[in-house]
Amino acid sequence: MTDSSTCRNRAAAHAQRVSPSPARSRVRRTPRIARFIHACLVVLCASLVTACATRPPATALPRQTTHALSPSADTPLHAALAAPETAHPGQSGFRLLATGTDALQMRIALARAATRTLDLQYYIANEDTTGKLLLGAALYAADRGVRVRMLVDDLNFHDIDSLMAALNTHPLIEIRVFNPYGSAQESMFTRTANLFTNLDQFTRRMHNKAMIVDNQLAIVGGRNLGDEYFSASPTLQFTDLDVLAAGPVAARVSASFDDYWNSSMSYPLSALNHQTFDPHELDNARNMLRAHWHNNAAPYDAKPLNATPLAAQIAGHQLGLDWADCTFVADSPGKIANAQETQSAQPGDAMRSLIERIRTAQTSVLVFTPYFVPHDTGVQEVRKLSARGVRVAFLTNSLAATDAIVVQAGYSPYRVPLLRAGAELYEFKPTHPERRNLRLRGIAGSGSRASLHAKAYVIDERTLVIGSLNLDPRSARLNTELALTIDSPTLAHEVASYFARATSPELSYRVTLATPEERAQLTGNTAAHSPLVWTDVENGVVHTYNLDPHAGFYRNVLTGLFLLLPLDNQL
Numbered sequence: 001m002t003d004s005s006t007c008r009n010r011a012a013a014h015a016q017r018v019s020p021s022p023a024r025s026r027v028r029r030t031p032r033i034a035r036f037i038h039a040c041l042v043v044l045c046a047s048l049v050t051a052c053a054t055r056p057p058a059t060a061l062p063r064q065t066t067h068a069l070s071p072s073a074d075t076p077l078h079a080a081l082a083a084p085e086t087a088h089p090g091q092s093g094f095r096l097l098a099t100g101t102d103a104l105q106m107r108i109a110l111a112r113a114a115t116r117t118l119d120l121q122y123y124i125a126n127e128d129t130t131g132k133l134l135l136g137a138a139l140y141a142a143d144r145g146v147r148v149r150m151l152v153d154d155l156n157f158h159d160i161d162s163l164m165a166a167l168n169t170h171p172l173i174e175i176r177v178f179n180p181y182g183s184a185q186e187s188m189f190t191r192t193a194n195l196f197t198n199l200d201q202f203t204r205r206m207h208n209k210a211m212i213v214d215n216q217l218a219i220v221g222g223r224n225l226g227d228e229y230f231s232a233s234p235t236l237q238f239t240d241l242d243v244l245a246a247g248p249v250a251a252r253v254s255a256s257f258d259d260y261w262n263s264s265m266s267y268p269l270s271a272l273n274h275q276t277f278d279p280h281e282l283d284n285a286r287n288m289l290r291a292h293w294h295n296n297a298a299p300y301d302a303k304p305l306n307a308t309p310l311a312a313q314i315a316g317h318q319l320g321l322d323w324a325d326c327t328f329v330a331d332s333p334g335k336i337a338n339a340q341e342t343q344s345a346q347p348g349d350a351m352r353s354l355i356e357r358i359r360t361a362q363t364s365v366l367v368f369t370p371y372f373v374p375h376d377t378g379v380q381e382v383r384k385l386s387a388r389g390v391r392v393a394f395l396t397n398s399l400a401a402t403d404a405i406v407v408q409a410g411y412s413p414y415r416v417p418l419l420r421a422g423a424e425l426y427e428f429k430p431t432h433p434e435r436r437n438l439r440l441r442g443i444a445g446s447g448s449r450a451s452l453h454a455k456a457y458v459i460d461e462r463t464l465v466i467g468s469l470n471l472d473p474r475s476a477r478l479n480t481e482l483a484l485t486i487d488s489p490t491l492a493h494e495v496a497s498y499f500a501r502a503t504s505p506e507l508s509y510r511v512t513l514a515t516p517e518e519r520a521q522l523t524g525n526t527a528a529h530s531p532l533v534w535t536d537v538e539n540g541v542v543h544t545y546n547l548d549p550h551a552g553f554y555r556n557v558l559t560g561l562f563l564l565l566p567l568d569n570q571l
Helices: 010-016 031-045 076-087 100-113 129-143 163-167 188-197 249-261 279-296 310-315 349-359 375-387 405-420 438-444 473-478 489-502 516-521 552-563
Strands: 092-097 117-122 147-152 173-178 210-213 217-221 236-239 242-246 266-268 322-330 364-368 391-397 424-428 449-452 456-459 463-467 482-487 508-513 532-538 541-545
Touching: 076 310, 092 100, 092 489, 100 129, 100 210, 100 217, 100 242, 100 310, 117 129, 117 249, 129 147, 129 163, 129 173, 129 279, 147 249, 163 173, 163 279, 210 249, 217 249, 217 463, 242 249, 242 463, 242 482, 249 322, 249 482, 322 349, 322 489, 349 375, 349 456, 349 463, 349 473, 349 482, 364 489, 375 391, 375 405, 391 405, 391 449, 391 489, 405 424, 405 508, 405 532, 405 552, 424 449, 456 489, 463 489
Parallel strands: 117 147, 147 173, 236 449, 364 391, 391 424
Antiparallel strands: 092 242, 092 322, 117 210, 173 266, 210 217, 217 242, 322 482, 364 456, 424 508, 456 463, 463 482, 508 532, 532 541
């Protein structure tokens, strides 16, 4: 099986400002097409620019090599975790963050709990409503004397002269950008040339998502930083999953963060943006974030979890941590930094760890993957598992729900082979009237359009793998990813219950091979030649479709067009 990344809907926005499509942008070219574009662009630009600007490795720039706080440092979180760690030697504590509200609250609680260090690593970090709440929490931590390091891949370069750049002037806050495509002061033309002449390099992105506090607590999972991930967007709700991790595993997440932070691909924001800021700019940002917090913390439920400090909650056994054995695996930043030397068909370390665990399944494999391009290799893996009597069930986005239509072109040809190999296939619906029901909030979000974004794998209802991995080639070979494997029947069962809920006919379409009876009933339908049927339930009535339901003409046509393009290895 193969894997990928996220948020391809940002490709259009990036293209408009002539930046490289982010890791999740799926409109890619194959290496052959990339070489053709490269050659054409070099000829075109030769008379206009003397050379495409290249940037020295970040290690050649003025910057400090820094590392995480020692796990044994004297902090309130270390003291609070001493007793449970002694009671569970070698294990770490975990709590699932299933709702956007829980995920936002816990991140703010972690920032408030920090006394020494706060590290954030994200593919996307938006300066929207919830983004400003989190940036405000980070600034307040720095004002208390906490060292804040923030590493972002998909930084909005048109925004760096505002909030993040102002925060970067704080003596205890440093922001770095991983694998930037062009510095802000370069012309649009030069940045465009940089993009196309280094296409393969720039389409490889850091998709890792982690937040670590005092080297004692960490959050990893599928969520980036933005309103759509925290049930705060009026137009789009990403259904997602994170996990809070406490204890020894936090040091492993920190070590991975340090590898990326000190990588030759991590550029100080100050080196990309040469603007100067007066001291009052930071004061203005502080005042703005304080006003933003006052106006928005309560509406977005950012306050309740912070009434009692996390250290006190841990000491009082109030955090509900489940202690278990675990394995944390992250790709090396060299997967991108050494891309030209490592053009390998083999998946990265994180994907290999996931595949190895899936192959050990005895009874069931339940998969949340919003972007799903299995290729023939994935179909073969499903066939092997099914032959051993293992239930293999996938939940991915429907064409109507996906935020990356081009991925559907990579996925749709494999639906029939997957079903014939014995897989169960479910596709997430974009709208669900029932999701306002409190029983469904954990997996379905609120009232705006829904799209699946969780990346989680439940094996035998005993093991949970959660992180940034999708099952597609981009996650496997192009982007860097991380995966946390937790051997906890409690958490595995909890996520399995979410899977059962999310794949109910009210929330998802069940995709099956059409029976002879269904084919007969669909005689005369213009799409009756399709070997697939989609089934769901709306208002208590069962509906059957012979074409991607509720996707509309535009999405169906685009999918057909993308099917004609040689994009398979770049999806």
